[in-house]
Amino acid sequence: MRRFLLRRLLGAVVTLLIASIVVYLCVYLSPGSPEQVLFGSRPPSPEVQAQVREYLGLDQSPVLRYLTWLGHVLSGDLGTSLITQQPVSSRIADPALVTLSLVAYAAVLIVLLGVGSGLLAALRPGPVDAGVTTLTSVATAVPAFVAAGVLISVFAVQLGWFPAYGQGDGVVGWWHGLTLPAVALAILASGLVSRVTRASARQELASEHVETARMRGISGGRLLRSHVLHNAAPSVVTVIGLQVAGLVAGAVVVEQAFGLNGLGGLLISSVQQKDFPVVQAIALVVVGAFVLLNLLADLVVMALDPRARVVAR
Known part of the structure; x- marks a missing residue:
């Protein structure tokens, strides 16, 4: 376990270093x-x-x-902004809060919608399974920017239920304003998580140990928790970790569509202004969040699956 953590931390440091070099070269070699x-x-x-x-x-x-x-x-x-002469840490603090809040909101939706619909499809073969499978197939084919345009048109412009632009005021307004961006960000990932959850749960439901548990009189919620979810969880957690980690980078497009003052807008403006320290800091935050979330997913999988702990030694 300790050796695994050291390897992953070293890999994270190398990844951050390479990312900072690549970003620096891209900004330095661009025109202007x-x-x-x-x-x-x-x-x-x-x-x-x-x-x-x-x-x-x-x-x-x-x-x-x-x-x-x-x-x-x-x-x-993290340095000082070349344009505003502010400390970079202060410059990215508020946008980082917006982006991380959006990613956290979308992550909750991914877990609830993805795992919930996947289990529903696995436990209800027939029309329910076919309906969920069709919806998840459509969801996995919808990019975030397309989903953002549809959600704005329907729920913001036509129905007026949510704001089409900005985060809103106050705690309630803040999360209310982030609802449509979070849904747009979570749709594709929820479809992928749902399909993996369905396949994993179906595999466990057809396994011998579940049949043995049924013969012993175990059924209902206990069977689902102890024998299906517990064994299906590692693969589901792995795909959730990958999808949530990818949200940090994918949030750039959604933030632009909804006019959120997150890291996406700051990154674009900083690249245009050649503000090297800000661009490099945002790149480190995005890559660092990706690496950290994947590391957390691996640790959860190791805690759930003894076989993963053996491989990590």
Whole structure:
């Protein structure tokens, strides 16, 4: 177990490092420069430009600038925004809260809708199973941006039940405003989780140990909890972990569609403005969340399945 955690943590560090390098190179090699954003169409004198470049560290070589940033990150400092001169940690705090709230809301919907519909299909063969299978097939074919457009048109514009833009005010308004974005983000993932849950539960229901339990007089909820869900859980938890981890990156499109002030909008504007520290910090947050959620999913699977603990040794 300890060796497994060390391997995964080392892999997480290497992944974050590679991600920061790739993001830095992509932003650095893209057209334009921070000076064009800072100075606009009427740049100041060459002396002022040189002073600004030196103050912001833009006179350093790309490699030295990256290594300087990496050293600051390792000491807990994400740097300073080139555009607003705010600490990057303060710059991304509020957008990160919006994105993480959206992902958490969508994750709850994925678990409830995906696992619930999958179990319903597995336990009710026939018309119910066929109906759920059809709906999940449609759900897995609907991208988040298409779902966002349909939800806005129907539930925000025509019915007026939810806001079409922004998060809303207050605690209730906040979560009310995040409902449609969370549903748009969760539809495709819920379909995938439902299909995996159905297949895993069906496999367990047809297994010998479940038949033996039935012969011993175990039935109903106890049979479902102890003999079906417990054994089907590892594969379901694995796919949930992968889908929820992918929501962090997928939230960018949904945030843009609903006008949420999350990391997605900040990332796009920062890329356009060549704000290197902000772009790199957001990349670290997204990749770090992906790695962390996958690690948590692996730990849950190990806790549920003794075979996984043997493999991890």
